[in-house]
Amino acid sequence: MNGYDYLIVGAGLFGGVFAREAADKGKKVLVIDKRPRIGGNCASEMRDGIDVHLYGAHIFHTDYEDVWEYVNRFSRFNNFVNSPIASYRGKLYNLPFNMNTFYALWGVRTPEEAESKLDEQRAAYRHITEPKNLEEKALTLCGRDIFETLIKGYTEKQWGRDARELPPFIISRLPFRLAFDNNYFTDRYQGIPEDGYAALFERLFNGIEVKRNSDFFADREAFCGVADKIIFTGRVDEYFDFKLGALEYRSLSFETETLKCENYQGVAVVNYTDFAPPYTRVIEHKHFRPAAKSPVTVVTKEYPAEFRGHNPLPVPCVLCLDALSPTPESRIPNPEPRAPISNNEPYYVINDARNNALYAEYKKLADAEKEKGVVFGGRLAEYRYYDMDDVILSALTAVKKELY
Ligand code: FAD
Numbered sequence: 276m277n278g279y280d281y282l283i284v285g286a287g288l289f290g291g292v293f294a295r296e297a298a299d300k301g302k303k304v305l306v307i308d309k310r311p312r313i314g315g316n317c318a319s320e321m322r323d324g325i326d327v328h329l330y331g332a333h334i335f336h337t338d339y340e341d342v343w344e345y346v347n348r349f350s351r352f353n354n355f356v357n358s359p360i361a362s363y364r365g366k367l368y369n370l371p372f373n374m375n376t377f378y379a380l381w382g383v384r385t386p387e388e389a390e391s392k393l394d395e396q397r398a399a400y401r402h403i404t405e406p407k408n409l410e411e412k413a414l415t416l417c418g419r420d421i422f423e424t425l426i427k428g429y430t431e432k433q434w435g436r437d438a439r440e441l442p443p444f445i446i447s448r449l450p451f452r453l454a455f456d457n458n459y460f461t462d463r464y465q466g467i468p469e470d471g472y473a474a475l476f477e478r479l480f481n482g483i484e485v486k487r488n489s490d491f492f493a494d495r496e497a498f499c500g501v502a503d504k505i506i507f508t509g510r511v512d513e514y515f516d517f518k519l520g521a522l523e524y525r526s527l528s529f530e531t532e533t534l535k536c537e538n539y540q541g542v543a544v545v546n547y548t549d550f551a552p553p554y555t556r557v558i559e560h561k562h563f564r565p566a567a568k569s570p571v572t573v574v575t576k577e578y579p580a581e582f583r584g585h586n587p588l589p590v591p592c593v594l595c596l597d598a599l600s601p602t603p604e605s606r607i608p609n610p611e612p613r614a615p616i617s618n619n620e621p622y623y624v625i626n627d628a629r630n631n632a633l634y635a636e637y638k639k640l641a642d643a644e645k646e647k648g649v650v651f652g653g654r655l656a657e658y659r660y661y662d663m664d665d666v667i668l669s670a671l672t673a674v675k676k677e678l679y
């Protein structure tokens with residue numbers, strides 16, 4: 276018999292929800308995380324009364340009633356509505372694509388005028404019945420003007436590849452509507468924790484033993500020995516020593532500064548959709564919680580970056596036996612050499628055909644590992660893009676399978 280019922284690798288949202296539920300069911304739980312704080316990518320830190328989102332802007336939104344009730348157990352949420360602005364060559368546009376955007380682009384004033392302008396813009400691409408890549412998908416959806424102004428630069432900076440080399444599904448997440456409505460999300464519930472994400476996670480992990488700065492792989496054997504079962508939320512390819520090849524990820528660098536001004540950009544998120552600035556987004560954190568006043572402001576620039584991986588040697592992919600990185604000519608040269616060095620975290624999975632196929636092979640290994648009492652969960656272990664609400668739902672489902 277080991278000391279703990281569960282070792283949970285990762286103090287992010289998946290690990291936190293699982294730990295909370297297991298502990299409430301009377302299980303003895305140990306959580307470890309290689310980072311110095313809890314919360315995973317949703318982690319935040321209070322600076323000058325401003326809750327600073329340390330790993331990119333995190334806006335909670337969901338359509339799931341039960342998930343909304345669940346998070347409200349750990350925090351009250353304010354009525355923040357995400358209404359980002361796009362900046363293209365000095366001109367500002369509303370996002371998501373809506374009547375305000377169409378008015379700024381073309382001067383159209385009614386849905387009928389907008390529809391007819393959109394039809395005209397799409398006309399040249401009617402022959403594309405099954406878009407093969409992101410560029411084709413964008414052109415068939417909204418035509419050349421919107422693609423060039425609001426999609427191409429942002430997307431190619433974000434993913435480091437030409438839009439013709441990216442899968443179409445990436446932009447199916449972008450809302451598009453014929454109404455004067457700047458609300459980015461369509462979900463019923465949306466908001467930011469009233470006293471910040473850090474406080475929410477303190478309550479989620481209340482009474483649970485957490486070892487920070489502890490990397491599972493630094494002492495794998497010892498960690499495996501402490502508990503009967505393991506909930507693993509780290510990288511699935513790393514768990515298996517990259518033996519089938521390394522999965523690809525996209526990384527980010529964050530450049531954060533405190534400015535001696537009360538209001539820098541007047542909105543929480545500005546997307547930079549042209550190529551000139553190397554960053555994609557500028558976040559002004561205080562706008563997430565307007566009720567909290569501060570005489571200064573904290574601003575973060577978000578720079579997309581190549582994920583270099585933790586294994587220094589390129590591992591051949593088991594499926595194709597070549598290096599997994601995109602070909603050099605498919606990379607967009609970084610237009611700004613002063614961009615900060617990436618902290619080399621795997622932020623975004625790259626769900627293209629090759630990575631999905633490789634992950635399917637790792638999934639077989641992960642499924643077999645269940646017999647040894649290891650459960651894989653969360654965005655790194657399941658190699659998929661999860662919003663916060665989806666990851667909570669997935670953790671609650673895993674809890675039901677395990678504990679009920
Ligand atoms: P993570 O948060 O990544 O947690 C995994 C944890 O495991 C990390 O703390 C990591 O340090 C730890 N770990 C990994 N390997 C090891 C190891 N070997 N040993 C010990 N610990 C380890 N979602 C939304 O709903 N709204 C948003 O606005 C939003 N914005 C986002 C913006 C960005 C830039 C990013 C990257 C994501 C965003 N998301 C957003 C998604 C959200 O961050 C995820 O849904 C959520 O964080 C996933 O939780 P997780 O527990 O699966 O993973």
Ligand code: UDP
Nearest residue numbers: 361425426427429430433445446448449546
């Ligand atoms: N996107 C874009 N222009 C924008 C914002 C997003 O073209 O101003 C594209 C881009 O390809 C991005 C995708 O839409 O990867 C999804 O964006 P979203 O903001 O939903 O995702 P996030 O990066 O916040 O996870």
